[in-house]
Amino acid sequence: MTMTMTNPQPTAEEAAGTKRLTAEQLERLGEELDAIRQRILADLGEEDAAYIRKVVKAQRGFEIAGRALFYLPPAWPLAVASLSISKILDNMEIGHNVMHGQYDWMGDPGLNSRMYEWDNVCPSDQWKNSHNFIHHTYTNIVGKDRDIGYGVLRMDEDQPWHPYYLGNPVYALLLMVFFEWGVAMHDLEVENLVSGGRSLEDNKPLYPGLLRKMRRQAVKDYLLFPALTGPLFPLTFAGNAVANLVRNVWAFNIIFCGHFPAGVATFSIEECEDETRGHWYYRQLLGSANITGGKVFHLLTGNLSHQIEHHLFPDLPARRYPQIAEEVREICERYDLDYNAGPLGKQLFSVARKICRMALPDRRKAPQDDVVEPVEVVTEPTVAA
Amino acid sequence: MSTTTTGTTTAPLGSLAQRVLRSRTMAALTQPHGVDRYLELVNPMWAAHEVRARIADVHREVDVPGHPPVATLTLEPTSTWQGHRAGQHVQLGVEVDGARRTTRVFTVSSPDSRPGDRFTVTMRANPDGVVSRYLTGRAAIGSTVHLSQAQGDFVLPDRVPEHVVMISGGSGITPVMSMLRSLQRRTHRGRVTFIHYAQSPEHQIYAAELADVAASGHGIDLHLLHPELGDPALSPAWLERLVPGYREVPTWACGPAPLIEAVHGAYDGSEALHVEYFKPPRTGGGEAGGEITFARSGRTAPNTGESLLVQAEALGLRPESGCRMGICFTCVSRKDEGTVRHVVSGDESSLPDEEIRVCVSAPVGDCTVDL
Ligand SMILES: Cc1cc2nc3c(=O)[nH]c(=O)nc-3n(C[C@H](O)[C@H](O)[C@H](O)COP(=O)(O)OP(=O)(O)OC[C@H]3O[C@@H](n4cnc5c(N)ncnc54)[C@H](O)[C@@H]3O)c2cc1C
Ligand code: FES
Numbered sequence: 001m002t003m004t005m006t007n008p009q010p011t012a013e014e015a016a017g018t019k020r021l022t023a024e025q026l027e028r029l030g031e032e033l034d035a036i037r038q039r040i041l042a043d044l045g046e047e048d049a050a051y052i053r054k055v056v057k058a059q060r061g062f063e064i065a066g067r068a069l070f071y072l073p074p075a076w077p078l079a080v081a082s083l084s085i086s087k088i089l090d091n092m093e094i095g096h097n098v099m100h101g102q103y104d105w106m107g108d109p110g111l112n113s114r115m116y117e118w119d120n121v122c123p124s125d126q127w128k129n130s131h132n133f134i135h136h137t138y139t140n141i142v143g144k145d146r147d148i149g150y151g152v153l154r155m156d157e158d159q160p161w162h163p164y165y166l167g168n169p170v171y172a173l174l175l176m177v178f179f180e181w182g183v184a185m186h187d188l189e190v191e192n193l194v195s196g197g198r199s200l201e202d203n204k205p206l207y208p209g210l211l212r213k214m215r216r217q218a219v220k221d222y223l224l225f226p227a228l229t230g231p232l233f234p235l236t237f238a239g240n241a242v243a244n245l246v247r248n249v250w251a252f253n254i255i256f257c258g259h260f261p262a263g264v265a266t267f268s269i270e271e272c273e274d275e276t277r278g279h280w281y282y283r284q285l286l287g288s289a290n291i292t293g294g295k296v297f298h299l300l301t302g303n304l305s306h307q308i309e310h311h312l313f314p315d316l317p318a319r320r321y322p323q324i325a326e327e328v329r330e331i332c333e334r335y336d337l338d339y340n341a342g343p344l345g346k347q348l349f350s351v352a353r354k355i356c357r358m359a360l361p362d363r364r365k366a367p368q369d370d371v372v373e374p375v376e377v378v379t380e381p382t383v384a385a
Numbered sequence: 386m387s388t389t390t391t392g393t394t395t396a397p398l399g400s401l402a403q404r405v406l407r408s409r410t411m412a413a414l415t416q417p418h419g420v421d422r423y424l425e426l427v428n429p430m431w432a433a434h435e436v437r438a439r440i441a442d443v444h445r446e447v448d449v450p451g452h453p454p455v456a457t458l459t460l461e462p463t464s465t466w467q468g469h470r471a472g473q474h475v476q477l478g479v480e481v482d483g484a485r486r487t488t489r490v491f492t493v494s495s496p497d498s499r500p501g502d503r504f505t506v507t508m509r510a511n512p513d514g515v516v517s518r519y520l521t522g523r524a525a526i527g528s529t530v531h532l533s534q535a536q537g538d539f540v541l542p543d544r545v546p547e548h549v550v551m552i553s554g555g556s557g558i559t560p561v562m563s564m565l566r567s568l569q570r571r572t573h574r575g576r577v578t579f580i581h582y583a584q585s586p587e588h589q590i591y592a593a594e595l596a597d598v599a600a601s602g603h604g605i606d607l608h609l610l611h612p613e614l615g616d617p618a619l620s621p622a623w624l625e626r627l628v629p630g631y632r633e634v635p636t637w638a639c640g641p642a643p644l645i646e647a648v649h650g651a652y653d654g655s656e657a658l659h660v661e662y663f664k665p666p667r668t669g670g671g672e673a674g675g676e677i678t679f680a681r682s683g684r685t686a687p688n689t690g691e692s693l694l695v696q697a698e699a700l701g702l703r704p705e706s707g708c709r710m711g712i713c714f715t716c717v718s719r720k721d722e723g724t725v726r727h728v729v730s731g732d733e734s735s736l737p738d739e740e741i742r743v744c745v746s747a748p749v750g751d752c753t754v755d756l
Contacts, residue, residue: 049484057426064423107478107486107705107715110422117417216416224414 030278062086083243092302122184140287151191168359179248257347258307284311289340406433456521469535471563478531488707492559496566539661554582554640675750693743711745723752
């Protein structure tokens with residue numbers, strides 16, 4: 001199996017984006033972060049359980065309110081808003097986090113990563129493979145992390161340019177509008193089918209689950225609930241579609257702000273061979289970006305606004321991320337590592353600019369606005385001490 | 386608020402509501418979470434599929450100073466409870482301190498129950514027992530516990546034989562007590578020989594009820610024995626004197642390992658013997674040798690031959706577990722490669738990427754598990 005798409009010689013941009021630490025530094029970094037993880041794990045308990053149950057209760061409340069309000073045509077916008085919030089909470093603070101196993105320790109089958117299914121057309125087991133395994137293990141390794149551009153977009157200089165990518169902004173817009181469908185098709189690796197790296201045969205086992213989930217979601221949102229409102233069928237139908245759209249747009253934007261703002265580093269397959277725990281942490285740190293904001297904002301992003309903390313500790317309950325963010329930032333300062341954080345507007349703008357710039361072939365010598373300061377210490381990180 | 390307490394005949398409206406709640410349309414409307422995830426938020430005693438129960442009563446059976454107490458809990462299940470056959474057990478889950486749900490297996494000690502009927506479980510409060518200590522000491526009356534449906538095939542046949550023998554020790558009395566109570570209710574006309582071993586008369590569970598049984602007779606031969614106080618221990622000769630030709634008499638036995646060993650010895654492979662284990666028997670594990678690897682945590686250790694769960698815990702890992710004897714499937718993990726032996730049946734399996742219950746799987750040679 002060959003997956004190498006990257007240039008074996010690190011380009012200037014690459015070296016600049018990945019500030020090197022010595023092997024000893026990496027080891028200490030790993031130990032410090034492991035210590036945080038152990039501390040939180042030992043402290044998990046009633047508060048975390050009460051928190052997630054409260055969120056679930058709120059989500060179900062918004063869901064029922066949303067479905068019910070469709071019976072009152074003047075309340076249509078309210079119904080859509082309520083259902084959108086329900087879907088956002090369900091997919092992000094509950095679904096995404098529960099499926100990471102953040103609440104497995106509670107022993108509650110309703111909140112268990114092996115059993116949870118979300119209000120989304122992507123079947124949870126397929127998502128867990130592409131997200132929990134591929135994306136979280138190979139975060140930002142160009143050629144391995146299929147979340148870099150989702151196989152559709154060009155989001156990194158190391159993805160070779162092709163005239164197809166002139167459509168980058170259009171593809172991004174489409175992906176945003178149909179995000180849940182995009183996520184559902186993610187595991188089919190359509191881009192690898194085209195390039196010949198995957199055969200249709202490989203996808204066969206995925207179809208039944210995928211079609212079943214898509215059918216169920218469609219029957220619920222576009223047939224049964226509209227039908228239950230009788231003559232209001234078209235309004236309810238449209239309302240459910242808008243709620244799904246709102247969730248799609250929101251999730252797409254939050255997720256893209258997590259890995260694609262300027263300054264976020266990508267890595268080559270070679271750099272990450274025989275990776276140490278410390279280097280894994282280091283890659284997660286530099287490969288993610290946070291969005292600053294208030295409490296409600298963090299809740300609605302499923303705390304993915306703390307993408308850095310999430311990538312360091314994907315299986316700790318997300319409500320803990322804000323609690324440890326200060327500590328992580330302080331560690332970054334000490335190791336002179338970038339802690340990429342900014343308000344939503346800034347991060348979004350930066351992502352949009354990257355999407356447009358990547359549509360065009362590289363201008364080698366042009367000044368790069370996403371270059372982190374020049375490298376001081378350059379040591380091969382994986383060399384044993 | 387009163388939920389149906391008798392539950393024997395659900396009101397027509399109740400059954401109509403149940404039918405709607407269990408319908409395919411309701412499932413389609415509430416997918417992917419399912420209707421129970423909504424009902425439980427309104428009232429934990431409302432359920433369409435899952436089984437839960439309210440603790441209606443906790444009653445101390447035995448309280449000998451210096452020994453763990455034994456208590457009987459009366460449970461009032463949701464209408465989803467399908468009833469049980471005497472001798473069956475349930476998985477009982479409690480959320481200790483509102484957070485970690487912990488599930489253990491207990492036998493239903495009351496006679497056969499019908500759907501929705503109240504029933505009892507009787508448990509010894511193990512000194513470090515998470516569930517039993519919580520339920521006997523701290524759980525409030527009225528609080529909710531999680532249940533499975535009744536399971537297990539340690540039950541009497543539909544046509545109860547003329548003569549049955551029941552042998553139990555300590556808290557192993559629960560399944561045979563349920564059988565005895567059911568037989569009494571069914572006015573079984575045959576003979577029952579009921580043999581029970583306890584540490585002392587003070588340790589006797591259900592003492593008053595058994596005294597009544599002894600007094601009223603009705604074909605029940607009751608033998609409460611205390612070997613520590615000089616009563617005869619179980620032996621083929623003693624059994625032969627009590628029940629001539631006992632090897633041919635259908636027998637149900639449950640109790641601590643030494644008792645069950647003695648019973649097995651006495652019955653010598655007879656098909657008339659039925660045995661229930663509260664703990665996996667110590668025999669039948671794998672052999673020591675080779676190396677076990679817990680892939681996710683990156684730990685390796687020499688294989689001691691014990692169950693993978695015990696070996697993982699010995700390394701300081703904390704895999705999820707419930708019954709610890711292959712009943713509840715809480716501990717299911719993926720075995721990447723290697724051979725494991727089922728500690729009860731002795732069956733071996735070497736398939737790669739296989740889901741196994743680590744509590745009853747002992748490695749044979751090298752083995753890698755995703756823990
Ligand atoms: C089919 C069946 C029916 C049963 N019926 C009954 C019944 O009717 N009544 C009854 O009293 N019991 C019954 N049992 C036994 C009961 O399920 C166990 O004793 C169970 O462990 C009790 O749970 P607990 O909360 O008391 O203790 P647990 O928390 O399970 O602890 C029990 C003992 O195991 C030790 N232990 C607990 N966790 C660990 C660990 N992680 N590592 C090592 N050791 C540990 C503890 O120190 C303690 O001494 C039955 C078992 C089975 C399989
Ligand atoms: S712990 Fe119950 S099956 Fe293993």
